Amino acid sequence: MPEVVVSIGPHHPALKEPVNFKIIADGEKIVRLELDLSYNHRGVEKAAEQRDFIRVLPLLERVCGICSHSHSTAFAQGIEEIMQIEIPPRARYIRTIIAELERMHSHLLWLGVAAHLIGFNTLFMWTWRDREAVQDTVEEMSGNRVHYNMNEIGGVRCDLTPAQVNAALARLPNLEERVNKYVDMVNYEETMLLRFRGVGRLSKEEALRYGTVGPTARASGIDYDTRKDDPYLAYADAPWNVVTDTNGDVYGRTRVRVWEIQESLRIVRYCLENLPEGAIRVPAPKNAPKGEILSRYEAPRGELAHFIRTNGTDRVERVDIRTPTLANWTSVAMCLVNQNLADIPVIVAAIDPCLSCTSRITLVENQTKKAGVISFDELIRRYRSRNPEEV
Amino acid sequence: MAVTAAGLSQRLVNWARARSPWITVFNSGACNACDIEIIACLMPRFDVERFGILVKGSPRHADILIVTGHVTLKQASRLRRVWEQMPEPKYVIAMGACGASGGVFHGLYHMMDSVDKVIPIDVYVAGCPPRPDEIINAVVTCLNLLREDALHGGREWRKKAVPVTRTEEKTCGVIP
Numbered sequence: 001m002p003e004v005v006v007s008i009g010p011h012h013p014a015l016k017e018p019v020n021f022k023i024i025a026d027g028e029k030i031v032r033l034e035l036d037l038s039y040n041h042r043g044v045e046k047a048a049e050q051r052d053f054i055r056v057l058p059l060l061e062r063v064c065g066i067c068s069h070s071h072s073t074a075f076a077q078g079i080e081e082i083m084q085i086e087i088p089p090r091a092r093y094i095r096t097i098i099a100e101l102e103r104m105h106s107h108l109l110w111l112g113v114a115a116h117l118i119g120f121n122t123l124f125m126w127t128w129r130d131r132e133a134v135q136d137t138v139e140e141m142s143g144n145r146v147h148y149n150m151n152e153i154g155g156v157r158c159d160l161t162p163a164q165v166n167a168a169l170a171r172l173p174n175l176e177e178r179v180n181k182y183v184d185m186v187n188y189e190e191t192m193l194l195r196f197r198g199v200g201r202l203s204k205e206e207a208l209r210y211g212t213v214g215p216t217a218r219a220s221g222i223d224y225d226t227r228k229d230d231p232y233l234a235y236a237d238a239p240w241n242v243v244t245d246t247n248g249d250v251y252g253r254t255r256v257r258v259w260e261i262q263e264s265l266r267i268v269r270y271c272l273e274n275l276p277e278g279a280i281r282v283p284a285p286k287n288a289p290k291g292e293i294l295s296r297y298e299a300p301r302g303e304l305a306h307f308i309r310t311n312g313t314d315r316v317e318r319v320d321i322r323t324p325t326l327a328n329w330t331s332v333a334m335c336l337v338n339q340n341l342a343d344i345p346v347i348v349a350a351i352d353p354c355l356s357c358t359s360r361i362t363l364v365e366n367q368t369k370k371a372g373v374i375s376f377d378e379l380i381r382r383y384r385s386r387n388p389e390e391v
Numbered sequence: 392m393a394v395t396a397a398g399l400s401q402r403l404v405n406w407a408r409a410r411s412p413w414i415t416v417f418n419s420g421a422c423n424a425c426d427i428e429i430i431a432c433l434m435p436r437f438d439v440e441r442f443g444i445l446v447k448g449s450p451r452h453a454d455i456l457i458v459t460g461h462v463t464l465k466q467a468s469r470l471r472r473v474w475e476q477m478p479e480p481k482y483v484i485a486m487g488a489c490g491a492s493g494g495v496f497h498g499l500y501h502m503m504d505s506v507d508k509v510i511p512i513d514v515y516v517a518g519c520p521p522r523p524d525e526i527i528n529a530v531v532t533c534l535n536l537l538r539e540d541a542l543h544g545g546r547e548w549r550k551k552a553v554p555v556t557r558t559e560e561k562t563c564g565v566i567p
Contacts, residue, residue: 010466011417011473013448016426018418018466039465040420043499059495065424065520109427128434135431146424146520356422 003031006341010039014117014345017355021344028340033333040359045319052314053079053153053288061147063321064357066109069095069102070299072151074306075319077232078295079153082288082310089234089276091155096234097168097271098138098150100264104175105134106300107257107264110352111182114254117345118195123185130178137168155281165272172269179261186251186258196251200335200347203248210331213324214302215260216351218244219252226298238270250350257352287314299324301352318376323357405541408454408480409534411443415453415477419470419506421460424520425486429457437523444530450476455533457526458510461489461496462503474510480540482533485512486526488519495519 003026010018018039024032044063048056060075061068073095080087087095108131115123135145141164142148142157150156186192202212207220217224225242227235243259245252288310295306302324311317328351335347364371374382416429432439433446447453450473462470474483485506488494493504506512513536516529540546 010469011450016418016430017423018420018469039463039469041463041465041501042420042461042496043501044496047496047499062422062424062495062519065422065427068422068424125435128431129436132431132434132436145522146428354423356420 074297078308154284220248325358420463425459
C-alpha cells in the first residue's frame with residue numbers, strides 16, 4: 001500500500017496549540033512523524049538579555065502559562081547562586097508550596113485532557129472541577145490564577161497569612177479523597193485500560209537513549225527526579241517518594257502522574273504545617289558578578305534547565321532555556337512508529353506537550369538552503385562581523 | 392409596518408444566532424495561559440453552555456473567533472486565513488494584554504504586537520490572563536454587539552459612529 005502524508009495543524013480541532021505534524025502513514029499504521037514546532041517562537045531568550053533582573057522574572061513566567069512558577073524559580077535560583085545570597089527558610093517553603101500546587105494543577109489538567117482525547121468526558125469534567133480548588137488556593141496566596149508572580153530575586157513577593165494557610169489546609173482533605181478516587185479509576189476503569197494499555201510503549205533502554213525526562217522517563221522505570229537527586233527549595237525536608245512505574249506506556253505515564261499528585265499533596269501539607277517564621281526575602285544587590293550557572297528544576301513535565309551567563313551588570317548576557325517537552329519530543333516520534341492513527345492524540349498528549357516552551361527557530365543558510373545549529377559564540381561573531389560599529 | 396416573510400425569517404435567524412453563539416479558539420502564539428482559562432470556562436464551575444455557547448473546532452461553523460495572545464510572524468497569515476473562512480456576521484475577541492498590545496512581548500523580533508494589525512477586533516479583554524468570568528463577560532458583550540448590529544442591518548453603522556464616551560458605551564452594553 002502506498003504511503004500517505006497526513007498533515008495536522010497548525011489549526012486543528014484536536015490541537016490546543018499551534019504545531020504541524022506530518023504523519024506518514026501506511027494504511028492505518030504510522031511509519032514516520034515529521035514536526036514543525038516553530039509557530040509559537042517569540043524570542044524570549046533575546047528579550048531576557050535586554051531587561052534587568054526585576055523585569056525579567058515576569059517575562060520568564062510567560063514562557064509558559066501552565067508551568068510559569070517553574071521558569072521564574074529556576075531563573076531566580078540561578079541568579080541567587082551567582083550573587084551568593086541565601087533566601088530565608090520561609091521563602092523557600094512558600095516557593096515549594098506554590099511549586100507543588102502548580103504540579104497538582106498541571107497533572108489534574110493533563111489527566112482531564114487525556115481523558116477527553118479518549119472520549120471519556122466525564123473524567124475531563126471531574127478533574128477540571130477539582131482543579132478549581134487548587135486554583136482558588138493559588139489565587140488566595142498570590143492574587144492570580146495562572147501567572148502567580150511569587151518570585152523575586154532574594155525571596156518571594158508576598159507572605160502567607162495564618163488565614164490563608166488554614167484555608168489551604170481545609171481544602172486538602174477533599175482533594176485527597178478525589179485524588180484517591182482517580183487512582184482507583186486509572187487502575188480499574190475499563191475505558192481507560194483499553195485505550196491506554198500497551199499504547200506508545202517505551203522501554204527503559206529506549207527512554208535512556210532518547211533522553212526523556214520527567215513522568216515520561218519515570219513511567220519507563222528510570223528513577224530520576226531532580227527534586228530528589230539534586231534537592232533544592234524545601235524538598236530535602238519534606239517526606240515524599242519518587243514515583244516510578246515499569247509499564248512504559250501511556251497507562252504507566254498516567255499512573256505516575258496520578259501518584260505524583262498524591263505525593264504533591266503530602267509535600268504541600270508538610271510545608272503548610274511546618275511553615276517557618278521569619279522574613280520572606282533578603283535584599284539582593286542590583287548587579288550580579290560575572291559567572292555562569294546551570295540551574296536545574298523539576299517542572300511538572302520533567303527536568304527544566306536554565307543556563308545563565310552574567311557579565312557583572314544588572315542584565316544577563318545569555319539565558320538558555322531547555323524545557324522538558326523539547327527533551328521528550330524525540331521519544332514521541334519513536335513511540336508513534338507502528339501505532340494506529342487513532343492513537344496519535346493520546347500518545348502525543350502522554351508527554352504532556354507544552355509547545356509555547358518548546359518553540360525554536362531554525363537557521364537556514366540563504367545560499368545553500370542548509371539548516372543547522374551554530375554555537376552562541378559563533379552567532380555573536382557573525383553579528384559583530386556584520387555590525388562592526390555596534391560592538 | 393407589516394412583517395414580510397423575509398423579514399420574519401431574518402429576525403428568527405438573528406434571534407437564534409444571539410441565543411447560541413458558536414466559538415472557535417485560535418492560538419496565535421500564546422503562552423497557554425489564555426487557552427487553559429478558556430477551557431476552564433467550559434467546565435462545571437463556570438459552564439458557558441448555560442448561555443448556549445459552544446466551542447467548535449472549525450472556523451466555518453463559528454460566529455465568534457477568540458484569538459489568544461500576540462501574533463507571531465509565522466501565525467499571522469494563518470490567522471488571516473482562519474478569519475476569512477468564517478461566515479458573516481463574524482466577531483473577533485482579542486484576549487489579554489498580548490492580544491491588545493503584545494504585552495510583555497511587545498517589540499520582539501518575531502511579533503506582530505497586536506491582533507488588530509492582522510484582523511479587525513470587536514472586543515478586547517484585559518488581564519494576563521483574563522479570569523474565566525471576564526471571558527464570559529466579553530462573549531456576552533459581543534452578543535449585545537451582535538443584537539445591536541442586527542437592529543442596524545449590519546456592522547456598517549459602527550464604522551461611521553464618532554468615538555463613544557464612557558457613559559454611552561455603558562448604555563449600549565445592556566440592550567436586550
